[in-house]
Amino acid sequence: xxxxxxxxxxxxxxxxxxxxxxxxxxxxxxxxxxxxxxxxxxxxxxxxxxxxxxxxxxxxxxxxxxxxxxxxxxxxxxxxxxxxxxxxxxxxxxxxxxxxxxxxxxxxxxxxxx
Amino acid sequence: xxxxxxxxxxxxxxxxxxxxxxxxxxxxxxxxxxxxxxxxxxxxxxxxxxxxxxxxxxxxxxxxxxxxxxxxxxxxxxxxxxxxxxxxxxxxxxxxxxxxxxxxxxxxxxxxxxxxxx
Numbered sequence: 001x002x003x004x005x006x007x008x009x010x011x012x013x014x015x016x017x018x019x020x021x022x023x024x025x026x027x028x029x030x031x032x033x034x035x036x037x038x039x040x041x042x043x044x045x046x047x048x049x050x051x052x053x054x055x056x057x058x059x060x061x062x063x064x065x066x067x068x069x070x071x072x073x074x075x076x077x078x079x080x081x082x083x084x085x086x087x088x089x090x091x092x093x094x095x096x097x098x099x100x101x102x103x104x105x106x107x108x109x110x111x112x113x114x
Numbered sequence: 115x116x117x118x119x120x121x122x123x124x125x126x127x128x129x130x131x132x133x134x135x136x137x138x139x140x141x142x143x144x145x146x147x148x149x150x151x152x153x154x155x156x157x158x159x160x161x162x163x164x165x166x167x168x169x170x171x172x173x174x175x176x177x178x179x180x181x182x183x184x185x186x187x188x189x190x191x192x193x194x195x196x197x198x199x200x201x202x203x204x205x206x207x208x209x210x211x212x213x214x215x216x217x218x219x220x221x222x223x224x225x226x227x228x229x230x231x232x
Contacts, residue, residue: 033220042120042205042224048217056217090159096218099147099209100166103220105159 002027004106006091012112013081021076021109023091030096032074033058033103034066036087043090049074050096081113116141118206120223127196128231134181135191135226137206143167146210148189150180153203153225162204165189193228201230 004025013019025032033048035058045058049068063085065077074093078085088110092103117140127133139148150162165173165180173180181190193200206223 031218035222040224042118043207043222045220045222048219050217056219058219059221088157092159099145099211099218100164101209102149102161102164104161108157 002104004091004093004104006089006106006109008109009107010110012114014114015082016080019078019081019111021078021089021091021111023074023076023106024072025074025093025104026072027093027104028071029093029104030071031101031103032068032091032093034064034074034076035090035092036060036085037090037108038087046076046089081111083113085111086113087111116208116210116219116221118208118221118223120206120226122226123224124227124229126229126231127193127200129198130195132192132194133196133228135193135204135206135228137189137191137223139187139189139206139208141187141208141210143210146208148180148182149207149209150178150189150191151205151207152200153205154199155202159205163191196230198230198232201228203227 030051034046035043044060047066049055091106094101094103119138146167148165152160163175163178179192203225205225
């Protein structure tokens with residue numbers, strides 16, 4: 001089954017404790033992206049990757065890191081989480097052949113930073 | 115900068131009626147793609163419909179159609195014959211190239227919450 005998986009689905013942590021949210025896709029997609037969803041703000045792109053070792057900042061990259069060492073994986077790293085990073089996070093993937101490529105979304109990770 | 119505007123925070127529609135959800139966009143690119151997604155209360159993001167900037171005909175997918183007016187930079191979603199299961203958040207999104215070229219950025223609107231009334 002074609003899918004994007006994220007782990008963990010729920011996470012409560014404390015300020016400053018480094019964490020990683022994993023994202024994996026089994027569709028051989030080149031394009032992967034992280035979003036955060038906040039009430040009244042919609043989804044905002046954090047980082048995206050066009051392919052292995054090719055990443056770029058989205059609209060809200062501060063406080064986040066990513067890496068793309070393998071095509072299927074695109075982890076999101078919070079080196080020193082703060083309460084304003086409490087949010088619902090989505091990973092998504094798609095082909096990168098054109099603008100019409102539909103993104104497939106993971107189930108989301110709900111993060112709470114105390 | 116790329117921007118998507120959805121001005122209707124919430125909408126109500128009677129079951130079996132049609133409803134239009136508004137979306138306007140701003141980009142300096144000539145090539146871009148416009149998407150609509152549905153997010154039910156369970157939280158998953160579901161792709162509904164796509165319209166390319168060079169497509170001359172409005173896109174349709176079952177009960178969903180996209181009213182694309184390029185000169186006005188609008189891409190409104192029309193849902194015909196609303197069903198109770200259509201109650202959800204709806205997001206308009208645009209995919210275009212960044213200034214650097216070759217990189218594809220995606221911008222979402224803030225969403226519209228649709229409630230279908232029996």
